[in-house]
Amino acid sequence: MASYIRKTICPYDCPTSCGLLAETDGTRILSVKGDPDHPAAKGLICRKMQRYEQSIHSSERILTPMKRVAPRERENLNP
Numbered sequence: 001m002a003s004y005i006r007k008t009i010c011p012y013d014c015p016t017s018c019g020l021l022a023e024t025d026g027t028r029i030l031s032v033k034g035d036p037d038h039p040a041a042k043g044l045i046c047r048k049m050q051r052y053e054q055s056i057h058s059s060e061r062i063l064t065p066m067k068r069v070a071p072r073e074r075e076n077l078n079p
Helices: 052-056
Strands: 004-009 019-024 029-034
Touching: 029 052
Parallel strands: none
Antiparallel strands: 004 019, 019 029
């Protein structure tokens, strides 16, 4: 399937709401770059967004809320 570019904005709650150019194949984001036409960010993106496509497709991404079962012990978290 061919990939194409979509204009979008950053999903994080930052004051700038940076403009992005997301390359997608229609089902997955393949890469993210800054949008040079965005009036505030002017093509720049923050560190959080530079590897966004890797973080959202990571096998280590938590997809369900976690419940603490013991006080302040990370290994005691259950989905």
